[in-house]
Structures are given as C-alpha cells and as structure tokens.
Amino acid sequence: MGLSLAQRLSSQGVQVTLFERERQAGGLTTYHDYGSFWWDRFYHVILSSDRNLIGYLHEIGLGDQLRWSPARSGLYARGRMYPVTSPWELLRFPLVGMIGKLRLARTILTCNRIRDWRVLEAVSVEEWLIGQCGRRTYEAFWKPLLLAKLGEQYARVSAVFIWSYITRLFSTRDTTAQRNQLGYVAGGYRTVIRRLEQLIQAAGGTIRLGTAIQAIVPAPDGGFSVHANGREDHFDKVIWTGPIEGGSPLATQGLVSVGATSGPIEYLGVVCSVLVTRKAVVPYYTLNLADSEIPFTGVIGMSSIVPTKETAGLFLTYFPKYVPSDDPYLKLPDDTVRQQFGEGLRKLFPDLQEADIVALHINRAVKVQPLQVLHYSTKVPTVATRHKDFFVLNTSQFVNSTLNNNAVIGAVNEFVQAHGRNFVEVSNLSQTGLEPARVS
Numbered sequence: 538m539g540l541s542l543a544q545r546l547s548s549q550g551v552q553v554t555l556f557e558r559e560r561q562a563g564g565l566t567t568y569h570d571y572g573s574f575w576w577d578r579f580y581h582v583i584l585s586s587d588r589n590l591i592g593y594l595h596e597i598g599l600g601d602q603l604r605w606s607p608a609r610s611g612l613y614a615r616g617r618m619y620p621v622t623s624p625w626e627l628l629r630f631p632l633v634g635m636i637g638k639l640r641l642a643r644t645i646l647t648c649n650r651i652r653d654w655r656v657l658e659a660v661s662v663e664e665w666l667i668g669q670c671g672r673r674t675y676e677a678f679w680k681p682l683l684l685a686k687l688g689e690q691y692a693r694v695s696a697v698f699i700w701s702y703i704t705r706l707f708s709t710r711d712t713t714a715q716r717n718q719l720g721y722v723a724g725g726y727r728t729v730i731r732r733l734e735q736l737i738q739a740a741g742g743t744i745r746l747g748t749a750i751q752a753i754v755p756a757p758d759g760g761f762s763v764h765a766n767g768r769e770d771h772f773d774k775v776i777w778t779g780p781i782e783g784g785s786p787l788a789t790q791g792l793v794s795v796g797a798t799s800g801p802i803e804y805l806g807v808v809c810s811v812l813v814t815r816k817a818v819v820p821y822y823t824l825n826l827a828d829s830e831i832p833f834t835g836v837i838g839m840s841s842i843v844p845t846k847e848t849a850g851l852f853l854t855y856f857p858k859y860v861p862s863d864d865p866y867l868k869l870p871d872d873t874v875r876q877q878f879g880e881g882l883r884k885l886f887p888d889l890q891e892a893d894i895v896a897l898h899i900n901r902a903v904k905v906q907p908l909q910v911l912h913y914s915t916k917v918p919t920v921a922t923r924h925k926d927f928f929v930l931n932t933s934q935f936v937n938s939t940l941n942n943n944a945v946i947g948a949v950n951e952f953v954q955a956h957g958r959n960f961v962e963v964s965n966l967s968q969t970g971l972e973p974a975r976v977s
C-alpha cells in the first residue's frame with residue numbers, strides 16, 4: 538500500500554518520503570532469501586480477475602513479466618487427498634452426497650447473485666454456510682477451507698468473508714485466456730518491489746528503511762512533525778498505511794480514535810513454515826486440511842504453478858497456521874515449531890524422505906488479516922480523519938473484500954482519485970520550501 542501510493546503520488550510530482558520499519562521494503566508481500574534463490578516470504582498469486590493489480594503491473598512496466606499456470610486444488614480428509622479443482626472432480630468427491638453437491642453449487646450461484654453484501658454482516662460464516670449447504674457438506678468442504686484461511690477464529694467471522702472469497706474466485710476476465718489459471722511475476726514479488734523502489738527514487742522520492750515511526754505530532758503552524766530514529770521531520774501531509782493499534786504513533790496524538798466505540802480492529806497473525814525440497818511435495822496449489830491433528834491449517838504448493846527454473850531447480854511449499862495476533866504460538870521458538878511441523882509433515886507426506894529436504898524456513902507476521910467479525914464495516918477507521926491533512930489507508934478498511942493486493946491497488950486508485958489533486962497542489966506550493974510528504 539505504502540509503496541504503490543508513494544509511486545503514484547511521486548509520479549504526479551508530489552515530493553514523497555516513505556518510512557518503513559523493516560530493513561527491507563514490501564511488508565507482507567516482501568521477499569525472502571531461500572539460500573540459492575529469492576522468492577516471496579509469504580505465498581502470493583495473482584488471479585486473472587485481479588484487474589486493478591494487473592493494470593498496475595502494466596503501468597509500471599512489468600506487464601510482460603506476468604506468467605500464468607493452471608491451478609489445481611485438493612482437500613485432505615480421512616488420510617487421503619482428493620482433487621477438487623474442476624466441477625467433474627467435485628462431482629466425484631465422495632465425502633459430500635449428491636444433494637450436498639447441488640447445494641454447494643447453489644451456494645456459489647447465490648453468492649454471485651448477492652449485490653448488497655451488508656445483509657451478510659449480521660450472520661456468522663458458519664451459520665450461513667450450514668444454512669446454505671447443510672452441516673455435513675459444511676464440515677466436509679467449507680470448514681477445512683475456513684480453517685486454512687482463518688484458523689480457529691473463523692467461528693467469529695461474518696458471512697461477508699465467504700461471499701467476498703467466492704465472488705473474487707469466480708469473477709473472471711472478459712478475455713478468458715487465463716481463466717482458471719494463477720499468475721505470478723517472473724522473479725516473484727521482489728521484481729515488483731524493486732521496480733517500485735526505483736520508480737519512487739527516480740521521481741525524487743525518498744525511502745527510509747529500518748525507520749519505525751514513533752510519533753506523528755500535528756505542528757502548530759500546520760503539517761506534522763514525524764519522529765523516527767531520534768530525528769524529527771516536518772511534512773505537510775501524512776498518510777498512515779500500517780495497522781492501527783492502541784498505543785501506536787497515531788493513537789497518542791488523538792489523530793484517529795482507536796477502539797473508542799467498539800474496540801480496536803483484531804488481526805490474525807501467521808506462522809508460515811516454508812519447505813524447500815529436491816522433489817515435488819504436492820500437486821496442488823492449495824490443499825485444504827480436514828484433520829485437526831495436523832499442526833498447520835493449509836498447504837500451498839507454490840511449485841505447482843511456479844516452474845523450478847525460478848527457484849534454482851528446487852520445490853517450494855508453504856504451510857501456514859493462522860492464529861490471533863496475541864496468541865503465544867506466534868512467539869514459539871523455531872525448534873518447537875519445527876518439531877510440531879515435522880510430525881504433521883510425516884502424516885501428510887509419508888513418502889517424503891529426509892534426504893529430499895533442503896531447508897525449512899519459519900516466517901512469522903503478527904498483523905496480517907483483519908478479522909471481519911459481525912458488523913465489521915461499522916468498526917473500521919475512515920480514510921479522511923479529524924485532521925484535514927492526515928489520512929489512513931490500510932487493509933482494515935477492506936469491508937467487502939478479502940485481504941489481497943488487487944484490493945490494495947484498488948484502494949490506492951480510489952485514494953489518488955479523491956485526494957491526489959490536493960497533494961499535487963501542496964506540492965506546487967512547496968517551491969517556497971515546504972516539503973509535502975506522506976508516511977507509511
């Protein structure tokens with residue numbers, strides 16, 4: 538969000554400074570050093586329906602780096618893996634009866650017909666899906682998917698989640714060449730992040746990595762003083778694109794109210810084990826798990842869509858486990874996670890030998906998925922705030938969409954359309970010495 542916003546505004550002549558707490562840009566979309574290659578720290582793919590994102594990749598000159606591969610999905614239940622990609626495979630899926638399958642199809646059609654998603658905010662996703670499909674189909678099909686995406690917290694999430702998930706998955710581009718395919722950018726998201734860094738710097742912007750903002754203080758004569766790394770800088774305008782937490786740099790100055798009425802936004806964190814192997818582990822991009830003994834909530838076979846020439850001839854498989862952002866699991870030592878992970882791995886893939894494993898990386902993120910609880914849209918911070926020159930743009934504002942980079946670019950597009958002119962005007966005035974800027 539911060540990088541694309543900085544790129545967009547700086548390309549319009551706004552003088553931008555981007556603050557990033559980590560030593561590497563990209564946030565959750567960032568890359569990771571897997572030894573002999575770089576790839577995304579957390580698994581990412583692009584859907585053919587991601588129009589905002591695909592349009593943006595073309596705009597920044599990476600359209601010709603987009604690659605597409607057929608995607609397959611599977612479900613693990615009762616000690617077996619079942620393919621569930623095509624309608625034909627779904628028809629043969631033995632754990633749901635024929636009536637359940639018809640109701641499954643009807644649920645997808647119903648989702649595609651619902652225009653006013655707000656009606657789903659009052660009902661839990663579990664209750665809604667059971668109402669649509671019956672308990673048996675819910676337990677066999679939907680619950681593993683909810684667990685893979687949300688961990689045990691799925692029970693508190695509203696039906697908007699499944700509506701936005703299904704409508705995103707089933708909306709396709711007009712040109713259907715990439716229908717049912719998943720996309721990535723050659724070189725992974727590292728290619729995108731590095732391009733954005735270059736474009737921002739080429740347009741005169743500044744990127745300050747390893748710089749956590751400690752305070753944003755409104756200045757008496759207008760604008761803000763931003764405190765970070767023992768230094769204070771003045772900016773005319775600030776946009777905050779990180780999560781908002783109690784005690785954050787924003788809350789202390791009363792710029793936005795954190796949890797004034799309904800409590801702060803709750804986030805899920807993720808512990809994501811990434812296995813690098815010499816042979817393919819799983820033929821599916823997503824394998825949902827209906828087995829409560831397995832210590833992760835899903836399996837993502839990245840190498841089922843990304844050819845191994847991108848990953849030094851090796852295979853990459855991600856094993857996420859989503860938990861609340863204050864769950865002690867996020868703080869477990871790597872060795873404990875490794876041990877639990879090994880037990881699950883042996884159960885799922887008994888043929889995988891020790892000699893096939895090159896490395897196991899354990900990555901964590903604390904604030905990942907805002908938890909879209911009942912009536913979520915009434916709880917999120919607004920883009921425009923109490924201060925006319927301070928804005929918030931973050932993923933907690935996605936009230937009718939899942940967490941994804943297509944929605945991120947959509948939010949940036951809307952922001953630039955609504956407020957970009959103000960930034961450009963202030964920028965033109967800054968010939969007088971003021972430095973207009975924005976903060977991520």
Ligand SMILES: Cc1cc2nc3c(=O)[nH]c(=O)nc-3n(C[C@H](O)[C@H](O)[C@H](O)COP(=O)(O)OP(=O)(O)OC[C@H]3O[C@@H](n4cnc5c(N)ncnc54)[C@H](O)[C@@H]3O)c2cc1C
Nearest residue numbers: 538557558564565566579580581582749750779941942977
């Ligand atoms: C496991 C996983 C799988 C995913 N899969 C997909 C996928 O397949 N497709 C897809 O489109 N999306 C996917 N996503 C979602 C995608 O990563 C997010 O949409 C995107 O990263 C959101 O970007 P953001 O900038 O809004 O937030 P973030 O990436 O969280 O960035 C916020 C930034 O703010 C910085 N920050 C916070 N506080 C401060 C401070 N005080 N000072 C300075 N900097 C600060 C943070 O360090 C961070 O870099 C996935 C995410 C995860 C975790």
